[in-house]
Amino acid sequence: MKRAIFFIPLAMFTLFVGIASYQLTQPKDDAVPSRMVGKPLPVFELPAGRANGVPVTNADFTDGKPRLLNIWATWCLPCIAEAPQLEALKEAGVPIVGLAIRDTPEDIAQFLETHGDPYTGLAIDQRSMVQLGIGSSGVPETFVIDGKGIIRHQHIGDIRERDIPILLQELEDARR
């Protein structure tokens, strides 16, 4: 019985090495989830992203219809990969408001001509102020906003084909 006590340090060491090596085999998760899910959009007004467009404000999100808020940029490569999926969502009848981070109307026009224009509203967030205000930490990210302007869901990274049903379901849930 007295012997057994000598094995406690070894057992603890083995346990520690076990936990550490298990953690090493797990893929690194860099995503920083927003704490703003469940909270209202901040008060904002951003200039139009298109030459003949209109500014986007938080009030645009309070007409009772759920929307997607897509944080993107013309300089962001995954945003090109995401473009066909946004197009599919647009065809499914989803209103998508785009906020282009640190962008120019010229670059935006060129991007939309090449990769399609899924946006019902489009603005430029030159200093990432709204992006920081909703707890988004990169591009692209997509938020589901309900008809009262409350953030209901955050999708981090580019939208893949398999994400479409999830987003449609979240939009459906946001109706309630």
Next chain:
Amino acid sequence: MIRYLAFLAALLIAISSSAVPLSAQETSLANVQLSDPVQEAKAKELMESLRCLTCQSQSIADSDAEMAEDMRHLVRTRVQAGESSDEIRNWLVERYGDYVSYSPDVIGPNWPLYAIPGLLLLVGIALFLRRLRGRS
């Protein structure tokens, strides 16, 4: 009376700053020092203890990432508007969690991290003293 006035002023600042819409298209303060050295020192200290969200192991003061620049702009703009360091840090923590701050709360879910070394040290001292007594 003075205290009451200060409180009233703080309240007014809080109300006015929360009502200002986020649009901020003015020139970026990311790489421009504030003209008031006291405010600049305050902003610098804060920027060194906030994590860059896209580069993750750097502070926003250290990082050249564009998002870090925008976070520096945010910090300087808010410091200039008279917000306290704690208010600005809390604003970010509210959005990104403790992750964004390099000076985490000791009290909270982290307390065992600080308590366990102390406990282990006490156990070690106790064992050592028992050994010493056993020998003499």
